[in-house]
Amino acid sequence: MSSDHRKGDxxxxxxxxxxxxxxxxxxxxxxxxEKRAGALMCLHRVQRxxxxxxxxxxxxxxxLIGISPAHVRELVTFYTLFLxxxxxxxxxxxxxxxxxxxxxxxxxxxxxxxxLGIVPGGVTEDGLFQLTEVECLGSCDSAPVxxxxxxxxxxxxxxxxxxxxxxxAARPPVAGGQG
Amino acid sequence: MAFEKVLTRNVGNPAVLSLAGYEGVGGYxxxxxxxxxxxxxxxxxxxxxxxLRGRGGAGFPTGVKWGFVPRGGERPVYLINNxxxxxxxxxxxxxxxxxxxxxxxxxxxxSAYALECxxxxxxxxxxxxxxxxxxxxxxxxxxxxxxxxxxxLGSDYDLQVTIVRGAGAYIxxxxxxxxxxxxxxxxxxxxxxxxxxxxxxxxxxxxxxxxETLANIPFIIERGAAWFTGIGKERNAGxxxxxxxxHVRNPGVFELPMTITCNELIQEHAGGxxxxxxxxxxxxxxxxxxPVLRADELxxxxxxxxxAEAGTMxxxxxxxxxxxxxxxxxxxxxxxxxxxxxxxxxxxxxxQGCGWLHSLLTxxxxxxxxxxxxxxxxxxxxxxxxxxxxxxxxxxxxPARAMVAKFEDEFRAHVTRKGCxxxxxxxx
Ligand SMILES: Cc1cc2nc3c(=O)[nH]c(=O)nc-3n(C[C@H](O)[C@H](O)[C@H](O)COP(=O)(O)O)c2cc1C
Ligand code: SF4
Ligand code: FES
Numbered sequence: 001m002s003s004d005h006r007k008g009d010x011x012x013x014x015x016x017x018x019x020x021x022x023x024x025x026x027x028x029x030x031x032x033x034e035k036r037a038g039a040l041m042c043l044h045r046v047q048r049x050x051x052x053x054x055x056x057x058x059x060x061x062x063x064l065i066g067i068s069p070a071h072v073r074e075l076v077t078f079y080t081l082f083l084x085x086x087x088x089x090x091x092x093x094x095x096x097x098x099x100x101x102x103x104x105x106x107x108x109x110x111x112x113x114x115x116l117g118i119v120p121g122g123v124t125e126d127g128l129f130q131l132t133e134v135e136c137l138g139s140c141d142s143a144p145v146x147x148x149x150x151x152x153x154x155x156x157x158x159x160x161x162x163x164x165x166x167x168x169a170a171r172p173p174v175a176g177g178q179g
Numbered sequence: 180m181a182f183e184k185v186l187t188r189n190v191g192n193p194a195v196l197s198l199a200g201y202e203g204v205g206g207y208x209x210x211x212x213x214x215x216x217x218x219x220x221x222x223x224x225x226x227x228x229x230x231l232r233g234r235g236g237a238g239f240p241t242g243v244k245w246g247f248v249p250r251g252g253e254r255p256v257y258l259i260n261n262x263x264x265x266x267x268x269x270x271x272x273x274x275x276x277x278x279x280x281x282x283x284x285x286x287x288x289x290s291a292y293a294l295e296c297x298x299x300x301x302x303x304x305x306x307x308x309x310x311x312x313x314x315x316x317x318x319x320x321x322x323x324x325x326x327x328x329x330x331x332l333g334s335d336y337d338l339q340v341t342i343v344r345g346a347g348a349y350i351x352x353x354x355x356x357x358x359x360x361x362x363x364x365x366x367x368x369x370x371x372x373x374x375x376x377x378x379x380x381x382x383x384x385x386x387x388x389x390x391e392t393l394a395n396i397p398f399i400i401e402r403g404a405a406w407f408t409g410i411g412k413e414r415n416a417g418x419x420x421x422x423x424x425x426h427v428r429n430p431g432v433f434e435l436p437m438t439i440t441c442n443e444l445i446q447e448h449a450g451g452x453x454x455x456x457x458x459x460x461x462x463x464x465x466x467x468x469x470p471v472l473r474a475d476e477l478x479x480x481x482x483x484x485x486x487a488e489a490g491t492m493x494x495x496x497x498x499x500x501x502x503x504x505x506x507x508x509x510x511x512x513x514x515x516x517x518x519x520x521x522x523x524x525x526x527x528x529x530x531q532g533c534g535w536l537h538s539l540l541t542x543x544x545x546x547x548x549x550x551x552x553x554x555x556x557x558x559x560x561x562x563x564x565x566x567x568x569x570x571x572x573x574x575x576x577x578p579a580r581a582m583v584a585k586f587e588d589e590f591r592a593h594v595t596r597k598g599c600x601x602x603x604x605x606x607x
Binding site for chain 1: 255264265266267268269270272273298304305306307308309339341343344345346347348349360361362363364365366380381422423424425426430431432467497499501505510513514516517520521
């Protein structure tokens, strides 16, 4: 998509204060006829700033939208994009669905295993890469596809993947980012 | 007359990302026309006359659906633009949002006006982060320039638009699951009735349409229903976005009238087969949920009605092409793994049936299958379909039944040869 050279940047902790975060969340919630409807957007925002959705973060969101922490956790466990633990700095989300399978997703999975020693669900020891197999990313015309943090990397093959992983590993950590 | 592309006319023209650029190519003319010259009912009538059918999967006439929404009642009316796009093989709404966000917004705004709705929502799948940012930037510019809020564009019509991001659940594309999700709940489908037009989000009448459906509205309003019905064929009118992926040379989104055949789409528009030595074996015309077609069935026209007659569906028009190296058992295994993963778990036939299909097909592919497994696939499909709260169960059952019916010999060969006869040729 974008030609931005920072494509794939980690989206970890931003260092925002609790107070400032709370203000951002209040602004989100104000857009909805009922506070609870702000839940998904609030959880997305907290995850962007804090990396993962810790129990304390879940309590905070629950307070703001008027539901119990248990009901917040119900959401966090239902929706696959919400993570309780902060993922590796680069979260490789490899599409495994049919169009990507037809165009070589299996080869990418084998290459990641060979190079990084991880299978789906795993994180490298240095915390740099985490691998998750995901379902169709809506980019089947450029299969096979891996989403890394917020960005899609399309039309990959084993060699392009190697180059990409080298490039990401060589990047200095972003200021304020985890890892 | 040559077919004129409208939905994708701005693709690749970054100028239209800004309000000025979009207006420079005729943007928001239709919205102004609707607000100044037409009543909400007149807009609805025009859409009814156009015969536009929903592009989200079911093909229900949009104007008729709008007619179900009660107006002037005590409770506010809500409109939802369904941009959750997660049906495997489908990536057309993403193209619209990434390249023409103001078209998506204008379609939403005119439709909201028609429904006398003052707060519309766009629910975009969570993975589409960049598309969300593009859409949000366009929305922010509109808010800053008096296109939203009180008395938009000098009219007495108030409108607010909110964009909500989903969070990774395919089921949230189903209308009632989406409504629960939008309300801040788990995306579990609701029993109907009550239907959304009576009781949708926040206990209010709610109308939900697909992103591509709503992108047609500005053109219908600006050019009139007769222009729209002049494209394609009767009952299957207007421009259509077709997605093609899999074993073709030039995969992508193609805007065409619904007179195109599967063969033409694959061979002429998508550049033909990826490897010239490997002809097409099978084609899924409408996203992973619809029955597969064999190579000898591809002269069928890709309209709602022609595909239905051929025993399949246009669905979301997500075409997946498979060449002769593809194992049909493995392809079905891949899809059933998807439904197994995405089932919300409320209904036993779907929750258990999808898991059973997935494990049975995995065993069959790996050489552990027995003769009785083959009729069992169909039996499982029969026991899922029609016995669940939402159509996800049907979506898992239909492709299974069709694959077995059309490629039964290949399924049998997996039993007799104790494994996949094509494995070497397929993916790792
Ligand atoms: C499991 C499931 C997933 C669906 N996903 C989508 C989707 O991603 N986008 C969409 O527009 N419709 C989807 N639908 C269809 C919607 O329920 C609904 O029919 C559609 O949004 C209506 O819009 P339309 O009338 O413009 O087609 C899905 C349906 C089911 C059963
Ligand atoms: S059919 Fe499946 S996805 Fe739909 S409500 Fe039932 S269990 Fe959930
Ligand atoms: S199958 Fe991988 S993006 Fe659609």
